[in-house]
Amino acid sequence: MSLRDKNIVLGVSGGIAAYKIPMLVRMLKKAGANVQVIMTPAAHDFVTPVTLSTLSGRPVITDFIKNKEGEWHHHVNLALWADLMVFAPVTANTLSKMATGQAGNFLLAVYMSAKCPVMIAPAMDLDMYAHPATQNNLKTLASYGYEIIPATEGELASGLTGYGRMEEPENIFNRILAHFKKKVVWQAGKFW
Numbered sequence: 001m002s003l004r005d006k007n008i009v010l011g012v013s014g015g016i017a018a019y020k021i022p023m024l025v026r027m028l029k030k031a032g033a034n035v036q037v038i039m040t041p042a043a044h045d046f047v048t049p050v051t052l053s054t055l056s057g058r059p060v061i062t063d064f065i066k067n068k069e070g071e072w073h074h075h076v077n078l079a080l081w082a083d084l085m086v087f088a089p090v091t092a093n094t095l096s097k098m099a100t101g102q103a104g105n106f107l108l109a110v111y112m113s114a115k116c117p118v119m120i121a122p123a124m125d126l127d128m129y130a131h132p133a134t135q136n137n138l139k140t141l142a143s144y145g146y147e148i149i150p151a152t153e154g155e156l157a158s159g160l161t162g163y164g165r166m167e168e169p170e171n172i173f174n175r176i177l178a179h180f181k182k183k184v185v186w187q188a189g190k191f192w
């Protein structure tokens with residue numbers, strides 16, 4: 001199935017799994033999607049904006065303000081442009097801000113303005129993932145109607161083994177394809 005003409009906002013936050021996101025961008029672009037990557041400031045420590053802008057064919061956005069002349073990125077317009085927002089990887093920090101409706105960076109402001117479906121692929125160390133706060137945040141986000149792509153079990157960057165690995169990019173890509181195959185249409189917080 002093609003993703004031609006589908007507008008996807010891909011939100012990348014500051015987890016080690018961000019190094020896998022270039023592969024996801026490549027798959028989405030090959031399938032024909034328009035991909036706008038938004039990074040949190042912390043994500044820059046894990047993958048470069050140059051890599052992601054080259055693969056997506058669009059400048060990556062991190063900050064509201066573009067330059068010293070005061071031009072700014074329009075978070076509301078970008079939110080309305082999106083047919084789907086995908087968060088991968090999502091840190092414990094960004095997850096909790098999404099669950100509580102905080103808008104302290106550009107990515108979160110786009111998220112708060114979006115009316116489109118949202119997919120969330122968390123990634124963190126096993127104890128952060130198992131923490132009741134994280135699990136409650138995931139439940140809250142699922143209750144908003146968002147699709148959670150659960151973390152998988154395996155070896156983690158810390159050297160520990162357990163649940164917390166971001167789902168592999170191929171599987172996230174397949175979830176995105178499956179989403180666009182759905183016959184139902186998501187609008188205003190309900191399936192119609």
Ligand SMILES: Cc1cc2nc3c(=O)[nH]c(=O)nc-3n(C[C@H](O)[C@H](O)[C@H](O)COP(=O)(O)O)c2cc1C
Binds near residue numbers: 012013017042092123
């Ligand atoms: C090497 C390293 C790896 C990290 N990996 C993760 C991670 O996988 N998941 C996570 O939730 N936080 C991770 N963190 C912590 C986040 O980078 C930190 O909480 C940051 O404030 C997240 O900001 P953001 O949510 O705005 O991107 C890591 C930090 C370091 C130094």
